[in-house]
Amino acid sequence: MSDLPNINNMLNDDSKLKVSSGETEEVFDKKMTEIKEKELETKAQRFAAEINYPHINLTKFPVTHDSLKQISKEIAKKLGVVCFYYDSDEIRLAALDPRSEEIKEILKDLTLKKNASSAIYVISEVSLKRVMKLYDTLPNIKAVTKDIEIKIEDLEKVSDSVVDFKSIQGLLKNSKKISEFLTIILGAGMKTKASDVHIEAEEGQIILRFRLDGILHDVAELPKDLFKKLLSRIKLQSSLKINITNKPQDGRFTIKKPGGDVDVRVSTIPTVYGESIVMRLLFQNDEGVKLEDLGLSKKSFEVLKREIERPNGMIITTGPTGSGKTTTLYSILHILNKPGVKIITLEDPVEYRLEGVNQSQIDKSKDYTFAKGLRSILRQDPDIVMVGEIRDLETADIAVQAALTGHLMLSTLHTNNAAGTIPRFLAMGLKPFLLAPSLNCMMGQRLVRRLCPHCKKEINFTDLDEDKKEKIKKIMSTMPVEEKAEVEKNMNFFESNEKGCKKCSGIGYKGRIGIYEIYTVGKDIENAISEGNVSESNIEELAQSQGFLSMVQDGLIKVTKGITSLDEVFRVID
DSSP: OTTSOOHHHHHHTHHHHHHHHTOOHHHHHHHHHHHHHHHHHHHHHHHHHHHTOOBOOOSSOOOOHHHHTTSOHHHHHHHTEEEEEEOSSEEEEEESOTTOHHHHHHHHHHHHHHTOEEEEEEOOHHHHHHHHHHGGGOSOOSOOOOOEEOOHHHHHHHHHHOSSHHHHHHHHHTOOSHHHHHHHHHHHHHHTTOSEEEEEEOSSOEEEEEEETTEEEEEEEEOGGGHHHHHHHHHHHTTOOTTOOSSOEEEEEEEEOTTSOEEEEEEEEEETTEEEEEEEEEEOOSSOOOGGGSOOOHHHHHHHHHHHTSSSEEEEEEOSTTSSHHHHHHHHHHHHOOTTOOEEEEESSOOSOOTTSEEEEOBGGGTBOHHHHHHHHGGGOOSEEEESOOOSHHHHHHHHHHHHTTOEEEEEEOOSSGGGHHHHHHHHTOOHHHHHHHEEEEEEEEEEEEEOTTTOEEEEGGGSOHHHHHHHHHHHHTSOHHHHHHHHHOOEEEEOOTTOOGGGTTSSEEEEEEEEEEEEOOHHHHHHHHHTOOOHHHHHHHHHTTTOOOHHHHHHHHHHTTSSOHHHHHHHOO
16 A cells, blocks of 8 residues: 555654654644554455455444344454344344354354344444444343253253153142243143144133144143243244234244254234234254164165265155155255265255355245245355245256266155156156256155054954955055065064053053155156157056065055054055
8 A cells, every 4th residue: 555654663753753743642643543544454455355345444334222132242353243134134243254154154044033134344443442432332232142042950850750741730820930831832842842832722722732743732821811921032032023913924043052953933823802812943963864864674775875975866766744854855955964075955845954055045025035045055056955845947958967967956846656756747848858867866755653662552364354354455455575575474463552641641552653655766767758659557556666665665665664553554655
């Protein structure tokens, strides 16, 4: 910067400067400070250009209190990072060195929590010093958070007291404070491993219901006079508008607890007797679900393992909502998530956080759809892409093109079984000559409840009713030879105890496991696609000739092993 004086020379001979200029010491010091600040700002500009980040001067930028509150003063001082702009759509951070991994994590966390676009800039020490002084103007300099800090002793108290649904009702009756109500409801939901907590307003009562292993259970009745206060408390916690009761709203908060956080997705809708509220509990676990723990048979596991090791192509899992498709895809990503591999996901919403994976959430209100998001993702040079769901031709076409050009694509499709994948894609408008070489495998799945090992009952084939006997014979008629022989060795089946026991809270089932079918796309299926002979029945016939095991057959094997019951298998696959 040639137009600026040399600071060191000036400071070495400052007395001569004062005498020659006739300035007071105060004016001289002010000028020296300005020169230093310009030098530091120029240095920051050069640094930003070197690392390819934008630069911003915050010495006169209007930084609001809401912006400051996004990052605590302690963290700002420690890492040299501040939030200088924040609204419902955008978050802007500035740092001395934005390449820091800790700062990148802060930006990622804020982006996910606020569901807003984000960017980060380089600032000088002068800008940082000015913004740090603004923290002193805040009445409360702690970062604003909507996370619930549940004390360990409170959780243990709820956990120890919850034996069955009646005990939950008892705990609620003995509580008067709204904060205690919410702690008990969430604590009981976490103890019982509920996936969803429902609070529903009926004409004469308020019902608390838990979804356990896919089935809704009435848990307790809540005091009607406390319902509005409880609803307001949940809305406040999840950043929803308390005064809006005639429109649906969606929000979220996080329960901080040892062993892994619990993300709570909140949804409210107006009903005839008041608002209905559902809280989905998403248990975050660093280890994640392992592929070998999902319930795949040995043969299916080996097939899927082989297919995900291929460098490109599409792996599609199918089934209705709640059949465990996302969990299966994440278990695959855990295997593929290795150093040197770039993985990007596009989801609606992001349900589980996976370290080392770039996760993006679609936002229809900002026209960020699956199709547009996927097109942008492919410009990020990924090796593996996971798309939450393929719903339309545009998304399907981009996914197929990506699979053909060296990417491994993982996604889901809403069909009843794996055989429906190809007809569904073709019905969308995909060209057969592109679809055939892009598909690696198609997987159908359902979740069935596990029998409680402490109270399950064994029953012989001869003691079953005639309808079940006929169904079993029909299922076994097309079963592969090896698996059929395995079932015929032991024609004893298992069912639940209707009364249950204390271990399963009187339900008879505890936990869930998947039943699966996997089709690989070989030459015979490729030829069928090219010839247009792709009905579900034809695809099934071709798969059976390869020794294919269907979902219902996989379920029957699990019944003979005492893992689940015939009623459960027939419930999810009729």
